[in-house]
Every structure is written in structure tokens, then in C-alpha cells.
Amino acid sequence: MELHKRYIIDLSQAQSPADIVFELSNIIEKPEAANQKIWLKLGDIHLNQSQLLSIQSLISSINSTLSLVESQSQQTELAAATLGISTKDVEEEIKKELEENTPEAPLNTEDEKPTEQYIPMTDHLLMPDETKEATEENTPQKEELEETEKDSSIQETVDDRKEEKEDILPSQSSLFSTEESDAKVPDEEKPVTSETEKEADISEEKEDETAVEEEQAPAINEEEIQEQLDSIFDSETKLENILSDDKDINDMKNWPLTKEENEIEIPEEVMTDEDYAILQMNTQYHKQTVRSGQVIQSNGNVVIIGDCHPGCEIHAAGDITVWGVLGGIAHAGCKGNTKARIRALNLNAIQLRIADSYARRPDYIKNTYVEKTNTFTPEEARNINGSIVILKIND
Amino acid sequence: MTGRVIVITSGKGGVGKTTTSANIGTALAKNGSSVVLIDTDIGLRNLDLLLGLENRIVYTLVDVVEERCKLKQALVKDKKNPNLCLLAAAQTRDKSAVTAEQLKNITEQLQEDFDFIIVDCPAGIEEGFKTAISGASEAIVVTTPEMSAVRDADRIIGLLEAKDEIKSYKLLVNRVRPGMIQANDMMSVEDVVDILSCDLIGIIPEDTGIITSTNRGEPIVNDEKSIAGKAYINVAKRIMGEEVPFMNLDEPKGFAAFIAKIKNFFGPKE
Structure with missing residues (x-):
């Protein structure tokens, strides 16, 4: 079962819920992300239950499951906990598993640890082309490593318990490709938008209106989102100043x-x-x-x-x-x-x-x-x- | 000029706070005083409907508080009486939009230009009530001769007594039905006053004319023949300091009743 593979997405640099959904919608388009257990690393952004639920349904639409959320926000953790999503620390979890795992594993972690494993969103934008190429060159090696790891684990474990692999590679490559496409062809944003909207439609059945609005919005533009959110049944009237002072x-x-x-x-x-x-x-x-x-x-x-x-x-x-x-x-x-x-x-x-x-x-x-x-x-x-x-x- | 700020409150809903506010305000304005009515029932405003000014409202109390307009711009003049103004509540917001401090500030500004500032209080004893009584120095507690309304009025009087700014509070017994009192089916006004041990400022009889006047958007005091309208005019006079005896609402019995019926047949009661 491919489902046992773990796929870590680091969105700790995201500035807003909109960023998260935007980035996520780009990543899940990649075939590598399908049929995985997804671990989400979030920063200190507050997500409510319905937002998290929409993220979850976004992920479930590609046959993956959201199994772990790491966040600095208590609200997010609480929401995740109520949805039955584990809220442990990603790095600690990895360490733990690797300790339990084969002796080959520690080597892996040393190689891949933070710098390559978690690539923050914003770094991609700033990253010079050379380093990109360099990391891309590195990828084949890792693939090899991974393959060996897979083999070993298959040999070792007969029972299915907790034999999750780190599937770091796909996440890296997917992140790269999305960033590149963003930079070069802004037109590609449009299909992404429609994609996310579709996803939102799927989740609509489960959720209340507000969640849908919040989800649809991110893909378009942050300001527009805010305006849209304000506009629909906003209890706060913002009357335009239609009368000048001298008018009675x-x-x-x-x-x-x-x-x-x-x-x-x-x-x-x-x-x-x-x-x-x-x-x-x-x-x-x-x-x-x-x-x-x-x-x-x-x-x-x-x-x-x-x-x-x-x-x-x-x-x-x-x-x-x-x-x-x-x-x-x-x-x-x-x-x-x-x-x-x-x-x-x-x-x-x-x-x-x-x-x-x-x-x-x-x-x-x-x-x-x-x-x-x-x-x-x-x-x-x-x-x-x-x-x-x-x-x-x-x- | 320092105007008097009078809050009209009751605790229980549906006893006639808004009707009382509209009619006392109109009656005072008819007497020549300058009056401003403030609706503090934000989100469930009705005072504008009773006065028939719904279509004139552009700015509301909330707009004034949030400085989208000047206070004078938000004052809607009455159709008939130029002495009467309305400061309407916003329909699209809730009670939390205006704080006690802000309302106090507004009433202080209005005191300079108006003789009377009548504040229509929302039902309940929460935020909205506390906001409404914040600027007031006098209060009129409206109640009906029913146990529930009297109980709520008692609670309200307790809260008003606890507030130092309220110098005086008076009781107004609304929707009195003399026939039922005579048949011992309803508490008498004396009973209500005894229970609440509070000065009486008016007794308003039940009048079907109130319903039609509300629907037409015209206060009943404009109807010279209405008995409730007369009672409200008397209340206004008492507020101005005049000594006016309470109306005799007792329905005539025996031969007198027969004569009254015949009189009624030819024309409404004088």
C-alpha cells in the first residue's frame, strides 16, 4: 500500500490561511502527493475547524489523508485535535520513528535534515538559480537512498504497523515546480483557481457557508478575498458618505x-x-x-x-x-x-x-x-x- | 439650556415603551418644547415606524458614534412638528455597536439644543439597557397590570435606584382595562403602585386606536378624540410640572352606562 508513505509539507512560512491553501492547491496537483499520508507543518497562523476541515477535504480529494498537523497556534491544534488529527511535532516524530526503524535510517536523517527536508516557501522565491539546480542534482541520489530504504523496510516488516517512509523527494520537487511555474507563467494561476474552487465545491456539502467563502477566496487574491468576505452578509454597514456636510x-x-x-x-x-x-x-x-x-x-x-x-x-x-x-x-x-x-x-x-x-x-x-x-x-x-x-x- | 434626559424603560418587552416614547415626545413637542427622541433598540428599531419617519432615515445613532456623520445630520425632523426630532437606531447592527460612554456623550451634546431628550430603552436588563440609562437623569418605568410585567418593573426600579445619576423615576401603568379591574380580573392601578411603591405619572387605558396609529405611523396624541391620546397628553403635562388629576376610567354602571352607550352611539366619548 502506497498509503504508508509520508509526505511532509512545510508551510510554516505562510503569512495567512490564503497562502496555505494556495500553496497546498499547487502541491496536490502533483502526482507524488496522491495516496500519501500528509504531514502538515504550519506556522503560527490560526486556523479554525472549518478551515482545517476544508484543507482536509482538499487533501482527501487526491486520495491522501491528513494525519498530522504541527502548529504553533493553540487554536489550530485544538481544531486539529477535534477533527482527530494528530498534533505532534514533525521533527520529533521523525526522530522517534527513525530510532525505531532500521539502522540505515539515521544516516538518512543526517543527510536530509532541516536544510533540505523542509524548504520554506519564501526561500524558494529568493533562492538563486544555481542552488536550485544544485538541489535538483541532489535528487537522484536521494531517490536511490529511498529505494534502498523501501527495500529494507519491506524485507523487515511483515506486520503493517508504523512502517511509514519518509517521502521527502516528491515534496521537494513539487514545491520547486510550482514556484517555477509561478515565476515564469503567471497565466497558469487561472487553472489553479478553478481547481481550488472545485475543491471548495466538494467540501461545500460538509461545511457551512463561511468556510467555503474563505476557501474559494485564497486562490484569487488576498484583497479581493477580504472584500468578498466583507461583502456577503456583513453585519457592519459601511455607508458611503453620500451626503456632504451642508446637505440636510x-x-x-x-x-x-x-x-x-x-x-x-x-x-x-x-x-x-x-x-x-x-x-x-x-x-x-x-x-x-x-x-x-x-x-x-x-x-x-x-x-x-x-x-x-x-x-x-x-x-x-x-x-x-x-x-x-x-x-x-x-x-x-x-x-x-x-x-x-x-x-x-x-x-x-x-x-x-x-x-x-x-x-x-x-x-x-x-x-x-x-x-x-x-x-x-x-x-x-x-x-x-x-x-x-x-x-x-x-x- | 440644559435639557432633561428621560429614559423610558420597562424590563419586560411588549408593554409599550416605544409607543409611550413616541407619544410623550410628540405631546411635549406639541406643547412647544423642543424634543429629541433617541431609539437605542439597535437592530430592532421601531420608533421610526411609529412616527412614520422610516423613509427619511439616512444616518443613525451608530453612524454618529462611528463618526461617519455629524450629530445634526442624523436628526430626522418630524413630518408635522418641527420641534420634534428623531435619532434612529441602526437596523443592521446590534446593541454592542454603542457603548454607555458614547451615548452619554451624545445626550450631553443634545442637552444644549433641546428641552427634552427622550431615550427609548430596549427590553431586557443587559448591555442595551445599561447603555440607554447611561445619560439619563430621570426615568419612566412602563408596566402593565400583569404580574410578570410588575415583577420585571420591580427589578428595573431596583437597578435604577442603584444608579446614582437617576435622580427620579416614575411609574406609568399602561394598557389598563377598567372593566376587568371592576370584575376583579385584573390588578388595579393602586395594587401596582402599592407593590412597586413608586410615584405614579400616568395611567393609560387600553385603546384599539393604538394599533391603527402604529400601523399608520402617526402617534395617537395627534388624534384629539382618542382616550389614550388624552392620557398621554396628561403625562406630558405632568412631566412639564403641571398638576393634572388622573382620569376617571371607571366605566359607568346601571342607568349611567345606558346613557353613555347612547352617547357613544351618536359620537365618541368626550
Whole structure:
């Protein structure tokens, strides 16, 4: 059984959970990592149980098992312990096993110890080409060594107990190759991303939403991740400063300025840079009822398949489209794009804000709850010269 | 000018704190005082609905505390009465967003510009309650003539007494049903006062008009004919220092009841 082989991954230099998953997703692409017992060496990064679980499922997707986690963080160790993963010290474990093992083993450890065995991530980046070549040259020898070790162990042990081998080589080579590919061909990042996302999908079944978000994120970009994490059901509203100091909210106008009522001239539609900017934004889909107190924030467009109840807030840098009744506060173009629009099947929002313009629902509309009907009047709110105008979508 | 900071609290939920806040605030403003209502029930705000100001809220108490806007920008003027302002709570946050210190700071700033600062307290005795009473020097404890509400009010009065800043606290008995009291099915107001040994500031009878006024977003004191509205106006007068006798809520018996029914038939009670 190949499963008895041990495969050590040193990620103690990782700066964030995102780094870990990114590095890990690169490593597990290598065939050497499959069907192994994986020992993970982590630094002082705090991982929670769901993050660890997603790492575990990432590893299990290549038929390997995560059997040991070494970490300086108590939280991580606790999480690992609850998942039934051993949390011993990697080096000590190796020593112990080698002491138990054949007399050949100690020689091995002397050869390979720290410098070659654990290659920290960051060192790869700094490592000059010569040393890379040198270490690569070394590899064949080790392979030989390993082969001999394998043979000896097979001869020696009939019972399957604790005859794990150090399989250092694959880990080294895999680390190298990923670093090289990173440096030379940045385009290769894309397939990696999709890979990790797939992995995340697999783990999704087991885990709660947050874990998935945290997992998907790392492969893309750290800042984006943070933004994404912030955006989805963040309880902390970060209202853009839509009012300047001299503006008074008590001067706010009523919103239903329909075309007929106010005879506002609708300028002909000309595509501007702002329009194109909206078209190029990412779009978030939410298939749910957005309830009072919930906030949806996005740096792109938002599409909600469902109703938005009064008391909810939707903030988007681009368009907001609600396939249902919009009853809360909607702020399109919250980064200042005046061409952003708000569309809904029933537009009954308490407040509409587009860029720095705002309008409130007129007082004569008394219903403070969402009216669920089967008749819809699709409407679109636009910002025309600083005032918010609602148009029937059919027009 | 130093305004009076009055916190409206109860301990138990659903006894009418928010309704009382909205109506006392409106009644005081109608009398000519400048009033600001502060909703401290962050995450479960309702005061704006009762006043019909939901659609005007742009900035909230939390925005003021976190310095995203100036205090004056967050004050929403009432539709009818320019003397009345509302400082709304955030709906998308929770009680931990504002600390006692921060609220005290805000009430101190408002004291300079307003005669009355009415603080609507959330239910419970936790963080939210402690925050709400932090800036106040007076308190109105709302209760209903039910054992559970009275028990909770007793607890609240104990907590208020322990706080040195609260100089006086008064009792307001809400949702009184004279018919039930006469039939001995409900504790009388006297019983409640005896149990709590606390000064009474008002008795508000049960009134179905409260429900419609809440749904319409208009405080019941704007309805001249409503009996509960009158009772709230009397409470406001007592807060201002006027001596107003308590209303006689006893339902007439016998022949008087018959006459009253006929009177009712032709027009609402005066």
C-alpha cells in the first residue's frame, strides 16, 4: 500500500490561511502527493475547524489523508485535535520513528535534515538559480537512498504497523515546480483557481457557508478575498458618505418622479465610460429573501432572486436588480457611478440612492410591509442630472 | 439650556415603551418644547415606524458614534412638528455597536439644543439597557397590570435606584382595562403602585386606536378624540410640572352606562 508513505509539507512560512491553501492547491496537483499520508507543518497562523476541515477535504480529494498537523497556534491544534488529527511535532516524530526503524535510517536523517527536508516557501522565491539546480542534482541520489530504504523496510516488516517512509523527494520537487511555474507563467494561476474552487465545491456539502467563502477566496487574491468576505452578509454597514456636510437629510425629495408626472426630459442613451464600467463589473447572485437587518454589499452588480423586505440594505458599486419586491434601502453606484440603476419587479423601496443622489418613498404610501402580489410593475430607477427618476421598464 | 434626559424603560418587552416614547415626545413637542427622541433598540428599531419617519432615515445613532456623520445630520425632523426630532437606531447592527460612554456623550451634546431628550430603552436588563440609562437623569418605568410585567418593573426600579445619576423615576401603568379591574380580573392601578411603591405619572387605558396609529405611523396624541391620546397628553403635562388629576376610567354602571352607550352611539366619548 502506497498509503504508508509520508509526505511532509512545510508551510510554516505562510503569512495567512490564503497562502496555505494556495500553496497546498499547487502541491496536490502533483502526482507524488496522491495516496500519501500528509504531514502538515504550519506556522503560527490560526486556523479554525472549518478551515482545517476544508484543507482536509482538499487533501482527501487526491486520495491522501491528513494525519498530522504541527502548529504553533493553540487554536489550530485544538481544531486539529477535534477533527482527530494528530498534533505532534514533525521533527520529533521523525526522530522517534527513525530510532525505531532500521539502522540505515539515521544516516538518512543526517543527510536530509532541516536544510533540505523542509524548504520554506519564501526561500524558494529568493533562492538563486544555481542552488536550485544544485538541489535538483541532489535528487537522484536521494531517490536511490529511498529505494534502498523501501527495500529494507519491506524485507523487515511483515506486520503493517508504523512502517511509514519518509517521502521527502516528491515534496521537494513539487514545491520547486510550482514556484517555477509561478515565476515564469503567471497565466497558469487561472487553472489553479478553478481547481481550488472545485475543491471548495466538494467540501461545500460538509461545511457551512463561511468556510467555503474563505476557501474559494485564497486562490484569487488576498484583497479581493477580504472584500468578498466583507461583502456577503456583513453585519457592519459601511455607508458611503453620500451626503456632504451642508446637505440636510430633511430636504430629501420623494421618489416617484415618473416620466409622466414630472415631465423630466430623459436624455438619449449614450454609452459612456461609466456605463461600460458597470458592464465589466462582477455580478453577485443571491437567491433568497433578504430580510430586515441584513446587508448585501458588493463591489460589482447585485442580482437578487427573491424579495427584499423593509429594513434590509443593498449596497452595490454597480447595478441592483431585484427579481421580486424591493422594499428596503437600495444604494446603486455606491462608489460614485452615476449611471448605475436599480431595477425591480415591484419597486417599493423605502429609500433609493444612486451615487450621491437620494430619494425617499412618499409618505402617502402607508404600507410598511412588503405587499406580495402576482401583478408586477417592473420599474427602473435612474439618476438623471442628480435627481432620481423612475421609469417603467417597458417604456 | 440644559435639557432633561428621560429614559423610558420597562424590563419586560411588549408593554409599550416605544409607543409611550413616541407619544410623550410628540405631546411635549406639541406643547412647544423642543424634543429629541433617541431609539437605542439597535437592530430592532421601531420608533421610526411609529412616527412614520422610516423613509427619511439616512444616518443613525451608530453612524454618529462611528463618526461617519455629524450629530445634526442624523436628526430626522418630524413630518408635522418641527420641534420634534428623531435619532434612529441602526437596523443592521446590534446593541454592542454603542457603548454607555458614547451615548452619554451624545445626550450631553443634545442637552444644549433641546428641552427634552427622550431615550427609548430596549427590553431586557443587559448591555442595551445599561447603555440607554447611561445619560439619563430621570426615568419612566412602563408596566402593565400583569404580574410578570410588575415583577420585571420591580427589578428595573431596583437597578435604577442603584444608579446614582437617576435622580427620579416614575411609574406609568399602561394598557389598563377598567372593566376587568371592576370584575376583579385584573390588578388595579393602586395594587401596582402599592407593590412597586413608586410615584405614579400616568395611567393609560387600553385603546384599539393604538394599533391603527402604529400601523399608520402617526402617534395617537395627534388624534384629539382618542382616550389614550388624552392620557398621554396628561403625562406630558405632568412631566412639564403641571398638576393634572388622573382620569376617571371607571366605566359607568346601571342607568349611567345606558346613557353613555347612547352617547357613544351618536359620537365618541368626550
